Each structure stands twice: as structure tokens, then as C-alpha cells.
Amino acid sequence: MTAEQIFFLLTAAVILIAALMVVTVRKLLHAALWLVLVLFGVAVLYAILQANFLAVVQLVVYIGAIAILFIFADMLTRRDLRDRPGQTRFNWWVAALLGLAIFVGLLSALLSVPNVNRTPAALPTDTDLVAALGTALVSPQGYVLPFEVASVLLLAALIGAVYLAGVNKKS
Amino acid sequence: MSIPLSWYLVLAAALFCIGLYGVLVRKNAIAILLGVELMLNAVNINLVAFWRYLDPAQMAGQAFAVIVFAVAAAEVAVGLALIISVYRRRKTVVADEIDLMKW
Numbered sequence A: 001m002t003a004e005q006i007f008f009l010l011t012a013a014v015i016l017i018a019a020l021m022v023v024t025v026r027k028l029l030h031a032a033l034w035l036v037l038v039l040f041g042v043a044v045l046y047a048i049l050q051a052n053f054l055a056v057v058q059l060v061v062y063i064g065a066i067a068i069l070f071i072f073a074d075m076l077t078r079r080d081l082r083d084r085p086g087q088t089r090f091n092w093w094v095a096a097l098l099g100l101a102i103f104v105g106l107l108s109a110l111l112s113v114p115n116v117n118r119t120p121a122a123l124p125t126d127t128d129l130v131a132a133l134g135t136a137l138v139s140p141q142g143y144v145l146p147f148e149v150a151s152v153l154l155l156a157a158l159i160g161a162v163y164l165a166g167v168n169k170k171s
Numbered sequence B: 001m002s003i004p005l006s007w008y009l010v011l012a013a014a015l016f017c018i019g020l021y022g023v024l025v026r027k028n029a030i031a032i033l034l035g036v037e038l039m040l041n042a043v044n045i046n047l048v049a050f051w052r053y054l055d056p057a058q059m060a061g062q063a064f065a066v067i068v069f070a071v072a073a074a075e076v077a078v079g080l081a082l083i084i085s086v087y088r089r090r091k092t093v094v095a096d097e098i099d100l101m102k103w
Helices: A003-024 A028-048 A052-076 A092-110 A129-138 A144-165 B005-025 B029-054 B060-090
Strands: none
Touching (some): A003 A028, A003 B029, A028 A052, A028 B005, A028 B029, A052 A129, A052 B029, A092 B005, A129 B060, B005 B029, B029 B060
16 A cells, blocks of 8 residues: 555545535535535545646636535525425435446446556656647647537526526516 | 556446435435536546546547536536526425426
8 A cells, every 4th residue: 555545545535425425415505515525535536647737627617616506506495495304215225226236337347447457657758738638629630629519518508597597577 | 556547447436326326316406416416527537537547648538528527517507597497486496396397
């Protein structure tokens, strides 16, 4: 066990425990705060994997925007479920069994990946990884088409969200 | 000794299944979206881990992780807007009670 492995295991334990709290905790606001912890743990994983840009984006976009959006949505729709007894369905054990079965299935599929215990490939020393990602996202030989499609999707979602959540004066 | 690839894959599979459990079991529509976020993060861990372990010179894994970020943001924005709109009209966020189109 090296220090890096111990650090990874600690992060993984935090992520999994926080994820379990997200799906089981009773108060939705607390679930959203546990989600922040999960997202932070995933950002730490990106940093371990030397995906620096993604670690920062994870912090800014996920924790800074998406988690806050959840907290706001929860606050805007409160006093609804708080007085009810159960937050989960009565047949939750079916879902638990299904999740467990899919986990076992995924595990057997993933562990059949060739050379699954490989160690990280050597990083290219002559290029800056963030610069390479930026070039790949906008170069025609790279991923400019998926990138543009994603930006159009984001714009459409933005307009749709404003239209849906805005007060419709006609009705 | 560094971390083997399989550790990331097992962690991502566990996170995905926890998110799936949350999606299936929660009554509150916002809590269902929280589960979807967990699943998307699990996918992203896999993408970045495969990028790092297979070929870091190819940016495919990171590029698609960025696109998953954008899709997740779009999904949350539209989903929460729908939930707030439904709440305004029907005063509920319980997925079972939003059954206007169910027969």
C-alpha cells in the first residue's frame, strides 16, 4: 500500500458513504448537501488522475451551479413532503436487489476488460494537457462537432428552462 | 506502485448502482434528479480513468467528459424548471401524483 493508494481508498470511501446518504437521507436539503460532498470527492479523483481542467470544472459547474440549483429548487418546493411519513417507496428492496444485481453484472463485465490492473500510461512530456484538451475541443480534426452540438443543446436547455419556470401570464 | 485501473472501475460501478437505487426508490422528483447526477458522475469517472490509463495523448476521454458536463447541466436546468412549473400548478413534487398523462 502506498500513500497514493491509501488516499484513493479514503476518497472512494467518502464518495460511497456520501452517495448512500444522498439516496437514503430523509431531508432533501441534506441530500443536496451530501451530493456536494460526492461531487467534491469526484473532483479529487480527477485531480489524482491529472485531469486538472476537469477537476476545476467539476468544482465550478457541478458544485457551483448544479448543486446550488438543487438547493434552490428544494427551497422553492418545500412544505410539501416534510410532513409525510416515508420518503422512499414501500418496495424499496426490489430496487436494492436490482441495483445489487446490476452492480454484480457491471463488475463481471468491467473486470473482463483486458489487462484491467494496468498502471497509468506515461503522460506525454512535450505537451501541456490542458492546452491539448483545448485544441482537441475546437480543432476540426478533433471534437469540434460534438462540442458545438453540446453548446447548442445548452442554449436550447437554457431557453427552455427560462420558458418553463417563468410565470406564464396568459394562463 | 500506483492505483490499478480496476479500482476506478469498481468505484464507478458502485456509484452508478447507488444512483440507480436512488432514481428507482425516491418519491420526490428532485431526489430522483439527484440520483441521475450520481449516475452521470460515475460515467465521468470511467471516461477520465480510461483516458488516463489507456492513452493520455488522445483527448477523447476528457472531451467527452466535458460534453457529459454540458448535458448534465442542461438536464438539471430543464428538469428542475419542469418540477418548479408543476409545483406551481399542482402543489406537489411527488412523482406518483404527477399523473396527468398516465392512463
